[in-house]
Amino acid sequence: MLTKHYDYYPNRVSKSLTVPKTPLYHNLEVSAARFADHTAINYYGNGISYAQLKDETDAFAGYLQGKLGVQKGDPVLIFMQNSPQYVISFYGINRADAFVVPINPMLTSEELSFFIQDSNIKFAIVGQELYDRVEPLVASTTLEHIIVCAYSDYVPSSEFESLPNEVTAPRQVYDNEQTYYWMEALASGFEPKQIQEAGPDDLCVMPYTSGTTGRPKGCMHTNATVQANTVSAYNWVNITMDSVHLTTLPLFHVTGMLHSLHTPIYGGCTMIMMTRWDRELAAKLMEQYKISHWVTISTMLIDFLSNPNLSNYRISSLQVLAGGGAPLPEAVGKQLYEKTGLQFVEGYGLSETISHTHFNPPDRPKLQCLGIPAFDVDARIMDPATQSVLNQGETGEIIVHGPQVFTGYYHQEDNEDAFVEIDGKTFFRTGDMGRVDEEGYFFIVDRLKRMINASGYKVWPTEVESLLYNHPAIQQACVVGVPDPRRGETVKAFVILNDDAKGTINEEEIVEWSKEHMAAYKYPRFIEFRDSLPTTSSGKILWRKLQEEEKSNV
Structure with missing residues (x-):
């Protein structure tokens, strides 16, 4: 088990947490007894105690x-x-x-x-x-x-x-x-x-995987697995009963469900709830209700920061800005810090782990980093072919063992390849490729199934996207592999330009810029400008949909 990351754990928290042996409802029962008159939900001005x-x-x-x-x-x-x-x-x-x-x-x-x-x-x-x-x-x-x-x-x-x-x-x-x-x-x-x-071992919720790698599968979570991450989130970012949470992520998705619903209720906090995302209203609510915590995703944050009216709002009450779903581009992270003085606290998890297994320490986050293993999580990097554990710096599949890991997929036939036994422990195979640095921080490389094989070279779309965000004209980017008669696959980028760049820059200029900033095998050969990109309702860009469109055009 890796332990180097213990040196960078959040201040004043233990390395392990005891999971409550109570159903999720008990959290509401306790908060209602303790804070009966405290606002639980504010829904467009309607306070619900x-x-x-x-x-x-x-x-x-x-x-x-x-x-x-x-x-x-x-x-x-x-x-x-x-x-x-x-x-x-x-x-x-x-x-x-x-x-x-x-x-x-x-x-x-x-x-x-x-x-x-x-x-x-x-x-x-x-x-x-x-x-x-x-x-x-x-x-x-x-x-x-x-x-x-x-x-x-x-x-x-x-x-x-x-x-x-x-x-x-x-x-x-x-x-x-x-x-x-x-x-x-x-x-x-x-x-x-x-x-x-x-009780703790009875089913609580069964979110489905997105289905981006095949048929959607139901992930069976018990009261215990949900409680494990609820208590984990509460302690990791030092939440109190007077914390005010902006609930913008959809609650059907595990990130919003865990961090913007279950955790605030566990703490007796207030949720300022929005049914539909609206960047102007979000800024207004931050100022009006003195939001302290906001868990979001990179696409939503990019849109929020792109609001030309943002400077008109006082959002200094915001203490914690965290999220996951996809790495936040370094350029956006710098923009965030310049505008708010906050560093984005990224985390990592899946439907199978009811949100996070990793989180950046709030006082020592790294950009484009999954963070370090959360409470009681044993995370390692494994060679997906040999199933041997790899060393620091080597790239392989991220595997996790912890109290938040689901009990399995709803249909038993889907479980055969989902887990691996190592050192007497059962690890979930995430399907994500990553590495660990010398301080025990984890970094994602990409989805195992998303890798582009260009003339034998491995190209990881997430890395190319991150580099593209450094271009001052680019607001959003999504990179996919497209068929190529000579290279087998080559790299294409779908790009949304900033408003002031539209009509002033063309596709060839983006390609030439990419040549200067990326290795020859990985820069995008094709650029397509879009006004929008397909996303899930939780804001993740549907790269597979774009890739399938390209393959169908061949």
């Missing part, structure tokens, strides 16, 4: 059990955008001894049907703007019951004018016997079973 949050969670859990017959171990779909209903649903499902299946609200009806069938889901909680995608599936899948929510039920009418339509849309009524209504559920008078039966 911890006492109210617990009361509505209990009422919802009672409805699930008493009205719909939800049993211990049942999967329950949450298909909605960030909202108070999302939080109440998640904790209500946990209180009802069931487990959450959180699904991307951007999916079509056809795509959603796969997840319902794969998990054998009978119950769904759905935002009403998504209802039309779900309702037909009652007849064609295992789905039997839909609870529909209107976000406007939690928004003060005085705030309607500047908000997205799905947030302000009035409550709708549907002609379907299997459809139930959120406010009626809370007012129904059902109470949950007196004793919660689910």
Whole structure:
């Protein structure tokens, strides 16, 4: 086990943490007892106290059990955008001894049907703007019951004018016997079973992998694995009950779910919640509510820093700006520091690890670095071919062992190649290529399956993207491998230019600049300007979609 990173652990924290042996709901129960009148969620000006949050969670859990017959171990779909209903649903499902299946609200009806069938889901909680995608599936899948929510039920009418339509849309009524209504559920008078039966080893949530490397797979997480990272995040960045968190990442994604929902509730903190990303509103909320913690991703941060009005807002209350998903380009990190005085605290994790296994020490972060192994994590670099552990500086596959690692994929046949036994421990194979420096900090090279083989040379797209961000005209970049009759594969970059650079620079100039700043085998031979790049709703650029487009054009 590597230990050099212990020298750089955050100040005043232990090297190990004891994981609570309680279900996730217990965190809400404790915070409501301690901080009953403290604001748990501020949703576009509507403050919801911890006492109210617990009361509505209990009422919802009672409805699930008493009205719909939800049993211990049942999967329950949450298909909605960030909202108070999302939080109440998640904790209500946990209180009802069931487990959450959180699904991307951007999916079509056809795509959603796969997840319902794969998990054998009978119950769904759905935002009403998504209802039309779900309702037909009652007849064609295992789905039997839909609870529909209107976000406007939690928004003060005085705030309607500047908000997205799905947030302000009035409550709708549907002609379907299997459809139930959120406010009626809370007012129904059902109470949950007196004793919660689910324990630390029972399923809590099952996020699905993105499917970028094949069929999406359900990652089984227990109360214990979720609690491990909740407590880890709370202690790593010194959160207190008076911390104020900006909740912008989608809660169906493990980063937003863990850092912007579960961790604040564990600490009794306040969440300032946004349903849709809006960089202007985010800056306004930072100033108005004195945001102290914001966990985000690089694409969202790049957009935030690109706001020409940012200097008009006072955001000095921000103490911790952290995130992951993709390395933050060095040039953007420098821009962030110049504008805010903050260093970006990057972390690393996967759906299989319910967010982070690595985190940069807040007082000693490194740019474009995954960080160091978090509490009780044994992380190593392995040769993917021989499965031998590699030394410092060598590039191989990142493997992790820790309390947050999932118990396996929902279908057992998917587990065969996911784990490896080393020194009597079971390690999860991340599929990410990386290395460790002399201080024990981990750096990602790229996805194992994303490597470009150009004339026998290994080209890692993430490295090329990072170098491209040093060009003053480039706002975003995505690099893919494209077929080449001579080299086998060659490098192409899709680029979004800064507004002031559009029309003043051409593709050939970017190529020539790249020649001067990169090795001959890795600089992009082709540049394509785009106004936008395809992304997931969590903000990750869909490089595989761009690559598939290129291959289909051959």
